[in-house]
Amino acid sequence: MLQIKDLQARVEDKEILKGINLEIKPGEVHAIMGPNGSGKSTLASVLAGHPGFEVTGGQVLFEGQDLLDLKPEERAREGLFLAFQYPVEIPGVSNMTFLKTALEEIRAHNGLPAFSAKEFMKLLREKQDLVEFNTSLVNRSVNEGFSGGEKKRNEILQLAMLNPKLAILDETDSGLDIDALRIVAGGVNKLRSSENAFLVITHYQRLLDYIVPDVVHILSGGKIIKSGPKELALELEEKGYDWLREVETTE
Amino acid sequence: MELGIFNNTYSYLSEAFEKEHLKERSFESQSLLAKRAEAFQLFNLKGFPSVKNEDWRFTNLNKVFKEDYQFRKQEPAFSSSTGTIPGLKACKIVLVNGKVSPELSDPLPEGVSFLSTEAALAEEAYSGRIGAIAVQGENAILGFNTAFFKDFYVLHVRAKKLIETPIHISHHFTGNTEAALIAYRLLVLAEELSESTLIETFHSDLQAPVFLSYVSEFSLAESAVLHTHWVNSASEDLHLVHHREVEQFRNSIFNNSNLSLGNAAFIRNNLNCRLKGSGTETNLLGSYVVNGSQHVDNHTIVDHQKPNSNSMELYKGIMLDKSHAVFNGKIFVQIDAQKTNAFQKNNNILLSDQATINSKPQLEIFADDVKCSHGSTVGQFDEGAMFYLRTRGISEEAAKRMLIQAFVAEVHSKINISALRDYVSQLLQTKLERDNLIIA
Numbered sequence: 018m019l020q021i022k023d024l025q026a027r028v029e030d031k032e033i034l035k036g037i038n039l040e041i042k043p044g045e046v047h048a049i050m051g052p053n054g055s056g057k058s059t060l061a062s063v064l065a066g067h068p069g070f071e072v073t074g075g076q077v078l079f080e081g082q083d084l085l086d087l088k089p090e091e092r093a094r095e096g097l098f099l100a101f102q103y104p105v106e107i108p109g110v111s112n113m114t115f116l117k118t119a120l121e122e123i124r125a126h127n128g129l130p131a132f133s134a135k136e137f138m139k140l141l142r143e144k145q146d147l148v149e150f151n152t153s154l155v156n157r158s159v160n161e162g163f164s165g166g167e168k169k170r171n172e173i174l175q176l177a178m179l180n181p182k183l184a185i186l187d188e189t190d191s192g193l194d195i196d197a198l199r200i201v202a203g204g205v206n207k208l209r210s211s212e213n214a215f216l217v218i219t220h221y222q223r224l225l226d227y228i229v230p231d232v233v234h235i236l237s238g239g240k241i242i243k244s245g246p247k248e249l250a251l252e253l254e255e256k257g258y259d260w261l262r263e264v265e266t267t268e
Numbered sequence: 269m270e271l272g273i274f275n276n277t278y279s280y281l282s283e284a285f286e287k288e289h290l291k292e293r294s295f296e297s298q299s300l301l302a303k304r305a306e307a308f309q310l311f312n313l314k315g316f317p318s319v320k321n322e323d324w325r326f327t328n329l330n331k332v333f334k335e336d337y338q339f340r341k342q343e344p345a346f347s348s349s350t351g352t353i354p355g356l357k358a359c360k361i362v363l364v365n366g367k368v369s370p371e372l373s374d375p376l377p378e379g380v381s382f383l384s385t386e387a388a389l390a391e392e393a394y395s396g397r398i399g400a401i402a403v404q405g406e407n408a409i410l411g412f413n414t415a416f417f418k419d420f421y422v423l424h425v426r427a428k429k430l431i432e433t434p435i436h437i438s439h440h441f442t443g444n445t446e447a448a449l450i451a452y453r454l455l456v457l458a459e460e461l462s463e464s465t466l467i468e469t470f471h472s473d474l475q476a477p478v479f480l481s482y483v484s485e486f487s488l489a490e491s492a493v494l495h496t497h498w499v500n501s502a503s504e505d506l507h508l509v510h511h512r513e514v515e516q517f518r519n520s521i522f523n524n525s526n527l528s529l530g531n532a533a534f535i536r537n538n539l540n541c542r543l544k545g546s547g548t549e550t551n552l553l554g555s556y557v558v559n560g561s562q563h564v565d566n567h568t569i570v571d572h573q574k575p576n577s578n579s580m581e582l583y584k585g586i587m588l589d590k591s592h593a594v595f596n597g598k599i600f601v602q603i604d605a606q607k608t609n610a611f612q613k614n615n616n617i618l619l620s621d622q623a624t625i626n627s628k629p630q631l632e633i634f635a636d637d638v639k640c641s642h643g644s645t646v647g648q649f650d651e652g653a654m655f656y657l658r659t660r661g662i663s664e665e666a667a668k669r670m671l672i673q674a675f676v677a678e679v680h681s682k683i684n685i686s687a688l689r690d691y692v693s694q695l696l697q698t699k700l701e702r703d704n705l706i707i708a
């Protein structure tokens with residue numbers, strides 16, 4: 018589904034990604050862990066097409082297509098989704114209009130007819146139940162005045178509505194209490210299928226207890242320095258990032 | 269002399285005043301004719317204001333005078349569109365090229381009357397007020413209108429009347445085949461304890477350029493409440509110079525929204541509120557979304573003269589292409605106006621390197637116990653919001669539209685008549701759909 022080959026990127030003059038290699042197949046869940054500032058969010062931003070980052074080398078194929086050639090909205094329509102580490106507040110844009118516009122653009126791209134208002138509301142209610150995010154969205158602007166946890170749940174609600182092939186979750190677990198974490202993880206698990214895939218960025222093993230990954234990668238200094246089975250996350254949590262530095266110097 | 273514009277239109281007017289204009293006005297009272305003569309003298313001396321005049325520094329009337337304008341014979345004409353606001357229950361008054369069109373106008377509810385030129389001028393109580401609220405002073409634009417206005421309308425709301433149905437004056441400009449001057453004025457009297465709503469919309473067909481001089485004078489007696497909205501959706505041909513002077517007495521409330529969402533080539537609005545009594549409230553909302561080579565200039569004055577009055581002003585604008593907008597907002601707090609609360613905000617977004625905004629808030633405070641704040645910002649779109657929308661599959665152009673709408677929504681959402689709010693958002697949508705928003 019996703020093949021990243023030797024991806025390098027920078028912002029202004031700062032090299033951040035220094036050659037990332039990663040392959041994700043349908044049905045898989047990959048986790049990325051790593052210290053603050055190691056480039057996790059940068060990788061997510063580059064994959065989503067953030068214009069502030071310059072790709073200086075490498076290649077990314079998404080479903081066989083050159084992802085880096087596409088605009089952010091085209092990537093989304095092809096089935097890529099990023100749940101932001103810091104979701105943006107957009108005062109004056111209603112959540113409903115936003116969700117409906119997004120859904121229609123993606124459906125139109127896939128040759129599907131527009132939903133009626135009734136069908137849309139039905140789907141919305143269903144997905145709101147799934148993420149147990151039942152605050153009324155009708156009169157609220159996108160993320161405006163949402164608590165940290167509500168913003169994260171709103172990301173997962175969008176994920177559920179848009180039903181992407183590949184979802185990147187950037188620290189969706191941070192800022193969630195244990196109940197919210199269980200709900201969000203439960204939502205993701207219900208959305209998992211053999212057709213889609215997840216790339217989960219996190220600092221904590223506790224999320225991976227709920228969303229069990231097939232592969233764990235450790236990103237440090239703009240490179241993946243180690244990949245392994247889910248036990249790698251446990252090992253990392255036990256030994257801390259100091260152990261990582263040793264790994265880095267020995268490899 | 270050097271501050272003025274003395275062009276062909278000026279020369280035409282100088283000639284026409286006695287030879288043509290006064291001849292038509294023989295039915296008017298001596299006092300009005302004297303007022304006209306005095307006004308003409310001022311205009312004749314000063315000409316149209318040029319950019320050397322401080323109040324016109326950023327707005328060059330020479331842009332308007334690419335054509336030579338003249339008063340054309342204006343018969344009451346029919347306009348194809350009547351400017352109806354869908355879903356709004358209103359009493360409509362239709363003015364076509366400044367002439368009232370009785371067939372297109374509705375009867376008014378009890379407690380409010382609308383008088384047209386002859387009837388209005390026949391009453392000294394009305395004609396005597398001309399230029400008494402909007403005092404001409406050194407203002408040649410006011411002088412021009414007082415000297416040359418052809419029509420005069422009066423809207424009079426009687427004491428203690430609550431007029432629930434909004435009155436909708438629809439201004440149409442149509443069928444002009446040569447560059448046309450049109451000048452008229454409106455007097456609105458809201459008596460004590462009355463409450464009413466006046467909506468004004470401006471429409472034009474594509475035609476020869478029209479230069480409209482419109483002066484409106486408003487007087488709000490003690491405890492009167494008046495809600496006014498003006499929405500300009502005219503097309504390119506309209507060049508509007510509008511002066512509105514509002515006087516407010518004790519405990520009166522004046523709310524105005526001033527929205528420029530059409531394609532008029534040139535708009536200059538002066539909105540002056542003189543708060544002559546204590547305990548008044550004034551809320552001024554404004555929005556302007558301009559593109560192409562449009563020029564929209566909003567000058568406002570909120571003049572607190574007595575204690576305990578509140579004023580709030582919020583104007584927001586978006587400039588695309590080579591458009592130019594001006595915001596000049598003055599707040600005066602006079603020495604007697606203790607306990608004044610005055611707030612003013614002007615926020616702008618420039619969406620093109622070639623667009624211009626001149627925003628100048630001014631605060632002059634002569635009293636010591638007051639709360640005032642003002643601020644003006646010019647920015648671009650929040651790139652983070654733009655990216656967020658795009659990662660959800662929304663095109664750059666649609667995202668831009670959403671953010672433009674969101675930006676002015678802070679103003680439009682405060683319009684408390686839902687049909688008008690819908691109309692305004694539809695106008696904005698139409699404007700945004702027609703224009704290509706991707707700017708290199």
Ligand SMILES: Nc1ncnc2c1ncn2[C@@H]1O[C@H](COP(=O)(O)OP(=O)(O)OP(=O)(O)O)[C@@H](O)[C@H]1O
Pocket residue numbers: 028029031033051052053054055056057058059060069102
């Ligand atoms: N727009 C930017 N301008 C300058 N530097 C940036 C920008 N974005 C990220 N960086 C820098 O790039 C590096 C990687 O940042 P990134 O956000 O990808 O880290 P991260 O692994 O997601 O960290 P965290 O765990 O704290 O979320 C950091 O040093 C950061 O300061």
Ligand SMILES: [Mg+2]
Pocket residue numbers: 057058059102187188
């Ligand atoms: Mg991060």
